[in-house]
Amino acid sequence: MRPVDIPAFASSQLSLLSSELAAELQETGLLTSTHAPSTLARAGLAIFNLSIASQRTGLGGKTLLELELDPAVAGESKELPEHGVRVGDIVGLAEQPKGAERKKERKGMEEKGVNGVVTKVQREGVTVALDKEDVDVPGGKLWLVKLANDVTYKRMNQMMTRLQRMNESEHSSLTRVLFGQSSPAPVSQSDLDKPVNWVDPSLNDSQKDAIRFALASREIALIHGPPGTGKTHTLIELILQLLKQNLRLLVCGPSNISVDNIVERLVPHKVPMVRLGHPARLLPGVLNHSLEVLTRTSDAAALVRDIREEMDAKQASIRKTRNGRERKAIYGEMKELRKDYKVREAKCVDGLVRESKVVLATLHGAGGFHLKNQRFDVVIVDEASQALEAQCWVPLLSSGAEKLVLAGDHLQLPPTIKSLNSKAAKKEGKETKKATKDDDVKLETTLFDRMLAMHGSSIKRMLTTQYRMHEKIMAFPSAALYENKLIAAEAVKERLLKDLPYDMEETEDTKEPLVFWDTQGGDFPEKTDDDDEPKSKAKSLGESKSNEHEAAIVKKHVQDLVDAGLKPEDIAIVTPYNGQLALLSQTLKEQFPGIELGSVDGFQGREKEAVIVSLVRSNPSHEVGFLGEKRRLNVAMTRPKRHLCIIGDSETVGRGSKFLKAWMEFLEENADLRYPNLSDVLAQ
Numbered sequence: 001m002r003p004v005d006i007p008a009f010a011s012s013q014l015s016l017l018s019s020e021l022a023a024e025l026q027e028t029g030l031l032t033s034t035h036a037p038s039t040l041a042r043a044g045l046a047i048f049n050l051s052i053a054s055q056r057t058g059l060g061g062k063t064l065l066e067l068e069l070d071p072a073v074a075g076e077s078k079e080l081p082e083h084g085v086r087v088g089d090i091v092g093l094a095e096q097p098k099g100a101e102r103k104k105e106r107k108g109m110e111e112k113g114v115n116g117v118v119t120k121v122q123r124e125g126v127t128v129a130l131d132k133e134d135v136d137v138p139g140g141k142l143w144l145v146k147l148a149n150d151v152t153y154k155r156m157n158q159m160m161t162r163l164q165r166m167n168e169s170e171h172s173s174l175t176r177v178l179f180g181q182s183s184p185a186p187v188s189q190s191d192l193d194k195p196v197n198w199v200d201p202s203l204n205d206s207q208k209d210a211i212r213f214a215l216a217s218r219e220i221a222l223i224h225g226p227p228g229t230g231k232t233h234t235l236i237e238l239i240l241q242l243l244k245q246n247l248r249l250l251v252c253g254p255s256n257i258s259v260d261n262i263v264e265r266l267v268p269h270k271v272p273m274v275r276l277g278h279p280a281r282l283l284p285g286v287l288n289h290s291l292e293v294l295t296r297t298s299d300a301a302a303l304v305r306d307i308r309e310e311m312d313a314k315q316a317s318i319r320k321t322r323n324g325r326e327r328k329a330i331y332g333e334m335k336e337l338r339k340d341y342k343v344r345e346a347k348c349v350d351g352l353v354r355e356s357k358v359v360l361a362t363l364h365g366a367g368g369f370h371l372k373n374q375r376f377d378v379v380i381v382d383e384a385s386q387a388l389e390a391q392c393w394v395p396l397l398s399s400g401a402e403k404l405v406l407a408g409d410h411l412q413l414p415p416t417i418k419s420l421n422s423k424a425a426k427k428e429g430k431e432t433k434k435a436t437k438d439d440d441v442k443l444e445t446t447l448f449d450r451m452l453a454m455h456g457s458s459i460k461r462m463l464t465t466q467y468r469m470h471e472k473i474m475a476f477p478s479a480a481l482y483e484n485k486l487i488a489a490e491a492v493k494e495r496l497l498k499d500l501p502y503d504m505e506e507t508e509d510t511k512e513p514l515v516f517w518d519t520q521g522g523d524f525p526e527k528t529d530d531d532d533e534p535k536s537k538a539k540s541l542g543e544s545k546s547n548e549h550e551a552a553i554v555k556k557h558v559q560d561l562v563d564a565g566l567k568p569e570d571i572a573i574v575t576p577y578n579g580q581l582a583l584l585s586q587t588l589k590e591q592f593p594g595i596e597l598g599s600v601d602g603f604q605g606r607e608k609e610a611v612i613v614s615l616v617r618s619n620p621s622h623e624v625g626f627l628g629e630k631r632r633l634n635v636a637m638t639r640p641k642r643h644l645c646i647i648g649d650s651e652t653v654g655r656g657s658k659f660l661k662a663w664m665e666f667l668e669e670n671a672d673l674r675y676p677n678l679s680d681v682l683a684q
């Protein structure tokens with residue numbers, strides 16, 4: 001074990017984070033400053049024709065604007081056009097450019113616009129929490145544009161700078177273990193054998209082992225959860241057992257949904273817990289535990305409530321006032337109220353957090369002011385292989401915890417790295433090999449990966465029974481990636497589409513868990529999106545691969561499944577290429593409402609009864625690009641429960657890597673093989 005120099009590690013992280021931020025700024029910054037507003041809207045990065053539906057005060061005294069389509073343009077459907085604005089995005093909001101202006105480069109957003117964070121996205125509206133207090137909210141018809149987000153970077157930078165500047169004497173024993181300056185304390189057999197009074201006795205043996213191990217470890221434990229093996233299920237029991245030992249826990253995940261998933265499952269156990277984070281980003285089922293909701297509803301919150309109401313009333317009056325002097329006066333009063341509000345709110349919040357034995361937040365959210373001066377015994381991170389290491393240091397440094405449990409699967413996709421992908425886009429897949437050649441500090445190396453490489457598998461326990469896939473679907477990933485250790489639970493191992501609890505016909509598809517449409521022979525060539533068009537600005541937004549003939553097979557297969565009785569909402573189509581996704585969405589969404597289409601990356605963590613994977617690549621030079629990443633294919637092939645249909649060219653794909661060759665061979669031997677006839681497919 002080679003100890004890591006902590007300040008050097010932190011400085012490498014800082015410089016990697018700054019190039020990552022630069023890549024992100026280049027991507028989004030380039031889009032927003034050089035593209036015309038109408039181009040941005042077409043790319044889903046801007047929304048036009050909005051107006052303010054309501055305005056109120058949120059946590060921290062922030063102004064929340066609810067935006068909807070302006071009634072003058074909304075027509076019957078009040079739905080917003082398709083867009084890519086998501087909760088957590090940083091956006092600018094300004095008065096809309098008129099007619100021809102929209103086709104020119106954008107102006108006005110910098111001078112007159114206000115910035116904020118999206119806190120809610122619905123079909124008919126978007127809510128934005130404004131960054132600055134007392135800003136003049138723009139009036140009339142508005143447009144909103146997505147801006148580069150540097151908030152999470154700022155927090156990661158803060159943490160890495162703290163780590164860089166710490167004296168050795170300030171390093172906790174956990175920190176020393178995490179940098180290989182000491183070894184984790186060995187876990188004794190007697191500790192592992194200690195009797196545990198299980199809250200859920202139906203846990204399987206590998207789950208119980210993992211919990212025993214995590215309870216017995218002094219500094220660090222990794223819980224490796226391959227797809228569908230009940231990783232979160234296991235964490236819930238672990239949390240309940242740690243609480244029995246009277247320990248205080250900070251539980252985090254990289255995304256809001258990963259955290260909410262845990263809160264929802266803890267609710268029935270009546271755990272004294274609080275969930276940090278803006279309620280608009282939380283699932284409805286966890287709202288009763290949201291810190292903000294509690295600051296509104298608990299007894300201690302009455303004082304805060306009064307003042308919030310007063311502020312909301314003032315805010316409403318600002319919107320009605322056209323007179324500049326009057327507005328100024330109201331802003332003055334608001335400022336005073338806000339000061340008072342913040343003091344009362346901080347007191348209330350501090351009390352609520354202090355009473356909680358379990359605090360839950362996103363990794364980033366664990367760095368907020370609410371946790372200042374709060375101490376925890378254990379940090380638990382779910383979906384840890386989806387998080388940057390610097391993100392994991394946010395709860396580690398803000399909690400003072402001496403023990404860390406990471407749950408994840410390093411064989412599924414790691415967090416997206418833009419500074420890597422921008423090169424990758426050009427080099428189509430060779431990036432991964434290149435990036436892992438030497439063992440310097442890298443952004444894509446997660447804390448989970450690094451711990452495994454540093455301390456070996458003795459700090460890890462793997463969950464082995466999976467509750468999702470038919471055993472034939474599970475067989476290849478188990479053999480190729482999980483040392484053949486996966487076992488399909490009795491309830492799922494032979495489940496087929498024809499056994500679904502609704503009216504299903506038995507057909508060659510519904511009684512078959514694994515289908516492979518092999519398009520070899522060159523009749524199903526891929527296409528680069530701008531192959532036959534000059535490169536325009538708009539095109540460069542989404543350059544990607546597609547395969548029209550493969551899309552036709554997807555359509556045929558979906559039609560056959562639906563004809564057999566399968567509901568479109570039980571079908572998902574995944575593909576690694578955005579170009580293919582766009583092509584498929586056009587054709588399929590209208591014809592099969594409810595069907596889900598997504599990129600492989602966007603589908604991680606999800607499951608469906610039937611999944612169709614379109615591999616796209618088919619070319620004489622056998623280039624496989626993105627498919628060279630086996631973690632991406634692992635995610636694609638482990639989403640289905642009862643039926644997996646792969647569509648691809650075995651000749652091209654099979655030459656891409658050892659893993660791909662083995663997969664194609666496996667499919668040829670084990671799947672229901674089909675060779676499409678081009679004229680039949682096109683006649684569809």
Ligand SMILES: Nc1ncnc2c1ncn2[C@@H]1O[C@H](COP(=O)(O)OP(=O)(O)OP(=O)(O)O)[C@@H](O)[C@H]1O
Pocket residue numbers: 202203204207225226227228229230231232233234467468605606
């Ligand atoms: N011991 C068990 N007995 C029966 N069912 C179980 C058991 N453990 C987990 N499951 C079921 O397996 C499914 C997957 O569990 P869970 O959502 O916890 O998995 P996960 O590993 O977090 O998911 P992912 O694969 O997305 O990471 C759930 O439906 C859960 O109820």
